[in-house]
Amino acid sequence: MSAHAVTDTKEDDRPTPLIGVPVPETTSKPLVLWVEDLSVSFDGFKALNGVSLELEQGELRCLIGPNGAGKTTLMDVITGKTRPTTGGVFLDRREVELTKLSECRIAELGVGRKFQRPTVFQGHTVYENCELALRGRKGVWSALFTRRSAAERARIEEVLEIIGLAGQATRQAGLLSHGQKQWLEIGMLLAQDPKVLLVDEPVAGMTHAEMERTSELLRGLAGKHTIVVVEHDMEFVRSIARRVTVLHEGRVLADGPMAQIQADPRVVEVYLGE
Numbered sequence: 001m002s003a004h005a006v007t008d009t010k011e012d013d014r015p016t017p018l019i020g021v022p023v024p025e026t027t028s029k030p031l032v033l034w035v036e037d038l039s040v041s042f043d044g045f046k047a048l049n050g051v052s053l054e055l056e057q058g059e060l061r062c063l064i065g066p067n068g069a070g071k072t073t074l075m076d077v078i079t080g081k082t083r084p085t086t087g088g089v090f091l092d093r094r095e096v097e098l099t100k101l102s103e104c105r106i107a108e109l110g111v112g113r114k115f116q117r118p119t120v121f122q123g124h125t126v127y128e129n130c131e132l133a134l135r136g137r138k139g140v141w142s143a144l145f146t147r148r149s150a151a152e153r154a155r156i157e158e159v160l161e162i163i164g165l166a167g168q169a170t171r172q173a174g175l176l177s178h179g180q181k182q183w184l185e186i187g188m189l190l191a192q193d194p195k196v197l198l199v200d201e202p203v204a205g206m207t208h209a210e211m212e213r214t215s216e217l218l219r220g221l222a223g224k225h226t227i228v229v230v231e232h233d234m235e236f237v238r239s240i241a242r243r244v245t246v247l248h249e250g251r252v253l254a255d256g257p258m259a260q261i262q263a264d265p266r267v268v269e270v271y272l273g274e
Helices: 071-078 103-108 126-133 140-144 150-164 179-189 208-221 236-241 258-263 264-272
Strands: 031-042 045-056 062-063 086-091 111-114 196-200 228-229 245-248 251-257
Touching: 031 071, 045 071, 045 086, 045 179, 045 228, 062 140, 062 236, 071 111, 071 179, 071 196, 071 228, 103 111, 126 150, 126 179, 150 179, 150 208, 179 196, 179 208, 208 251, 245 258, 245 264, 251 258, 251 264, 258 264
Parallel strands: 062 228, 062 245, 111 196, 196 228
Antiparallel strands: 031 045, 031 086, 245 251
């Protein structure tokens, strides 16, 4: 054996990267929310039955299924409105068990929810609505009359730009169109900088133009925020869907890319074929 043969060749053994050839991504995004074996019973009726799913950081997930499938109950459990019979919901590297906490505490930890009907403060301006939503502000008096920091003012202005209402900042929220109120409510949640944003039927009652704007808004928010959208309008779901989870009779019926879901005969039978 030559002297060269016994030389430490640890560095030389590494494969030489090929210039111009992309290196495949081998690591997935970190998970931010776990739903594990979740069951909810109401007087013997199982609204959820062993539901499990995982959400990646920055993911945009659509949740679909027929009426009574368990979509709203799942959102209720994640946000602390309903306690599960069995199972758990975990946040942030599984360090926090949400089902043990109050709705208020869950919101403080970064789980925001937007309901189907917008709940804005009609008599206050668009800007004031975002002020009221700012994390750490306690009560209407504090939110509206305490001097804001430069960072808080910048955050409100940034949110108004994101939701497309910067030009409506001084307008009363009650005078906005239905779609604008929906965007304002999303903005109020964004002001709190949530990790996870749960959005319930955001385009119900919207015009086609408002639907397109909402699609752009949610797709733009994905990446920084993890978003779950519950929606019945399949045209809208197709416009934003990256991954879709289908619930049926309290169970996960199917999960995967939109094309896979649309081709699944079980999904077509119980939902898409309606």
